[in-house]
Structures are given as structure tokens and as C-alpha cells.
Amino acid sequence: xxxxxxxxxxxxxxxxxxxxxxxxxxxxxxxxxxxxxxxxxxxxxxxxxxxxxxxxxxxxxxxxxxxxxxxxxxxxxxxxxxxxxxxxxxxxxxxxxxxxxxxxxxxxxxxxxxxxxxxxxxxxxxxxxxxxxxxxxxxxxxxxxxxxxxxxxxxxxxxxxxxxxxxxxxxxxxxxxxxxxxxxxxxxxx
Amino acid sequence: xxxxxxxxxxxxxxxxxxxxxxxxxxxxxxxxxxxxxxxxxxxxxxxxxxxxxxxxxxxxxxxxxxxxxxxxxxxxxxxxxxxxxxxxxxxxxxxxxxxxxxxxxxxxxxxxxxxxxxxxxxxxxxxxxxxxxxxxxxxxxxxxxxxxxxxxxxxxxxxxxxxxxxxxxxxxxxxxxxxxxxxxxxxxxx
Numbered sequence: 001x002x003x004x005x006x007x008x009x010x011x012x013x014x015x016x017x018x019x020x021x022x023x024x025x026x027x028x029x030x031x032x033x034x035x036x037x038x039x040x041x042x043x044x045x046x047x048x049x050x051x052x053x054x055x056x057x058x059x060x061x062x063x064x065x066x067x068x069x070x071x072x073x074x075x076x077x078x079x080x081x082x083x084x085x086x087x088x089x090x091x092x093x094x095x096x097x098x099x100x101x102x103x104x105x106x107x108x109x110x111x112x113x114x115x116x117x118x119x120x121x122x123x124x125x126x127x128x129x130x131x132x133x134x135x136x137x138x139x140x141x142x143x144x145x146x147x148x149x150x151x152x153x154x155x156x157x158x159x160x161x162x163x164x165x166x167x168x169x170x171x172x173x174x175x176x177x178x179x180x181x182x183x184x185x186x187x188x189x190x
Numbered sequence: 191x192x193x194x195x196x197x198x199x200x201x202x203x204x205x206x207x208x209x210x211x212x213x214x215x216x217x218x219x220x221x222x223x224x225x226x227x228x229x230x231x232x233x234x235x236x237x238x239x240x241x242x243x244x245x246x247x248x249x250x251x252x253x254x255x256x257x258x259x260x261x262x263x264x265x266x267x268x269x270x271x272x273x274x275x276x277x278x279x280x281x282x283x284x285x286x287x288x289x290x291x292x293x294x295x296x297x298x299x300x301x302x303x304x305x306x307x308x309x310x311x312x313x314x315x316x317x318x319x320x321x322x323x324x325x326x327x328x329x330x331x332x333x334x335x336x337x338x339x340x341x342x343x344x345x346x347x348x349x350x351x352x353x354x355x356x357x358x359x360x361x362x363x364x365x366x367x368x369x370x371x372x373x374x375x376x377x378x379x380x
Binding site: 002003004005006007008009010011012013014015016017018020034036037038039040041042043044045046047049051070072075078079080081082083084085086096097101103112115116117118124126128129130131133135137138139140141142143144145147148152153154155158160161162163164165166167168169170171172173174175176177178179180181182183184185186188189 | 228229234262268276318331348363
């Protein structure tokens with residue numbers, strides 16, 4: 001074993017995160033924060049989670065509304081995306097940073113200038129360490145028409161951003177294989 | 191609103207996933223499966239989740255051992271990574287696909303040829319749709335020495351893989367900004 005054993009520190013976590021902006025309403029105004037801790041809990045039907053430090057302003061609204069939005073930026077949206085993760089909603093009104101619309105859930109502000117946004121309905125809240133983990137069913141996804149091709153999403157047109165623990169935001173790179181295909185080239189030794 | 195409203199289908203989910211291989215022991219043999227549904231639940235202390243279809247062979251071992259490993263591949267490992275996601279442990283012995291080692295938890299097989307691996311201790315299992323969501327504390331992280339630079343992880347040396355719902359595996363791309371920095375360029379309109 002040529003590996004070095006490390007403490008389970010956040011900055012040793014070497015997987016790519018998605019970069020997203022979560023939104024909700026607090027006191028009838030939208031508020032947002034940047035998150036990397038977002039992912040799928042179930043694909044069919046589609047359930048996701050976000051994790052956010054329990055003291056965050058965002059959490060107040062999610063607990064009240066039991067809804068949130070997840071907004072997927074591209075590099076054109078990066079300055080605003082990072083901004084809403086730097087300033088706290090407790091001190092700063094972020095309601096005018098983005099143009100938004102609401103969907104069926106009414107209380108999940110979806111960012112119009114981002115290529116993809118989704119509205120989510122919370123069904124469970126679990127405290128893990130210092131975070132509230134909000135588990136939710138995705139109610140609807142909204143996509144810029146420019147990102148759609150033959151009724152499906154073209155990921156290169158979405159051009160989402162990844163986030164790493166070295167604090168770099170990165171684009172997606174080149175395709176190195178197709179899932180459920182490239183593995184067929186494996187020849188077991190026996 | 192120039193967006194199109196879409197059903198919350200899996201293939202409309204446009205965020206990047208990490209590509210990882212989860213491992214456990216079933217009947218004293220390691221078994222593995224490829225997952226994109228993996229993420230951080232809390233950064234300090236480090237807690238993660240993986241979600242895996244409840245009927246998967248992997249789940250039997252995780253429930254018995256209450257541990258799993260998360261192994262982060264790079265493009266050199268892609269064929270084997272995809273292979274263990276194509277074949278089912280119910281039918282195929284995957285114990286010899288990878289060289290592995292065990293750490294403090296003893297029952298989480300960590301893949302030696304991947305740049306980063308971690309051993310995780312399950313504290314909660316939640317059923318969401320067809321998936322078991324395993325929530326766990328990261329006990330230790332193990333990194334190839336070649337991925338370390340001044341005691342920290344160099345992400346370009348790890349070279350992890352993202353996975354998209356269009357079934358492409360992709361490398362990470364170019365840096366477009368630094369987190370907690372680029373947002374300082376935002377000037378609120380009032």
C-alpha cells in the first residue's frame with residue numbers, strides 16, 4: 001500500500017461537487033446561497049438533497065416553506081453565484097441579485113438567468129454535524145430552450161460548473177467514456 | 191420566462207456528479223459498484239452519503255457491516271470503474287477486479303490502484319424511493335503520495351471523473367474562478 005493515511009478533513013475530499021445556488025423565501029423575499037453539497041438520493045422518482053449549515057438564513061425559509069429551488073449556473077453566472085455564497089442573508093438582502101420566477105410550489109424562487117433550475121418539495125430534514133440536510137422530491141425542472149436538443153438536455157450547452165475542495169470552480173472537460181459501454185471492454189482474469 | 195417546464199426526469203438533471211466506486215464485503219469477499227449518487231452531508235466533521243438501489247448486492251454487505259468504502263478513480267481506471275457498474279454482484283464475483291486493502295474499519299475494501307479512497311462508518315440508513323441512502327462518517331482518507339503537494343491534495347494530479355445524465359464520463363476542465371474570491375467583483379445595483 002503506497003498510500004498515505006490522512007485525517008478525514010474536508011480539503012482532502014477529492015471528488016468533484018456540482019456548483020449550485022439554492023433559493024427560498026424568507027419574510028416574502030427570495031434569498032439564495034451557493035452550495036456544493038447537493039446530489040441525487042433517488043433517480044426514479046427524482047429526489048435530491050442539499051446540506052446547509054444550520055445557522056444559515058436560507059434554512060429559516062426552507063423550514064417554513066418546506067420547499068427550495070436548486071439553480072444550476074454556467075461560467076457566465078459565476079460572479080453572482082459566488083457572491084451569494086460570500087454574503088450572509090442575515091446581514092444582506094440578496095433578493096435583487098437575480099431575476100426569478102416561481103412555479104407550482106410558489107415559494108421556491110427560480111433564477112431566470114441560469115440555464116437550468118428546479119423546484120423541490122422537502123419531505124425530511126436531518127441534522128448531520130453542523131448541517132441541516134434537506135431531502136426533497138423534485139417537482140419540476142425548467143430548462144432554457146437553448147439547452148434542449150431533440151427534447152433532451154445537451155450538457156455542453158448547459159455548461160455547468162464543478163467545485164473542488166481546493167476552492168477552484170472548474171468547467172467540465174472532455175468525454176473519456178460512455179457509461180454502461182466502456183466497461184464492456186474489461187476482461188476478467190478468470 | 192423563456193424556459194421550458196419539464197417533468198422531473200433523471201435525464202433532465204443537469205448537474206455534474208462525481209464518479210466513484212463504492213465497496214463493501216459480502217460473505218467475506220469484497221464487492222463493488224459504480225455510483226454517481228455520492229456527496230457531502232457535512233464538512234466539519236466530514237460526513238457523506240451514497241445512494242444505491244435497495245436490491246443491489248452491495249447493500250447487503252453495507253447493512254451487515256455498517257461500513258463502506260468510497261474510491262475515486264481517474265480516467266486510467268475507467269474501464270474497471272464502469273465494469274463494476276454493469277455487472278451485478280448477485281451473478282458475478284467482482285472480488286478480484288481490484289487489488290484492495292482494509293483500514294481501521296476492517297470491512298471496507300479500499301481500491302489500491304485508485305488515487306484516493308476513504309473508509310466510512312454508517313450511522314443512518316434511509317429509504318428514498320427505490321434507493322437505500324447510507325449516511326456515514328468518514329473515518330480515514332487514503333491518498334496516493336503522488337497526489338499530495340505540501341501536505342494537501344492536488345486535484346489535477348488526482349484527475350477525478352464526473353458523470354452526467356447523458357451517460358458521458360468527463361474529466362474536469364479549466365479553472366474559471368476561485369471560490370470566495372470571484373464573487374467579490376459583484377456590485378449590487380443598490
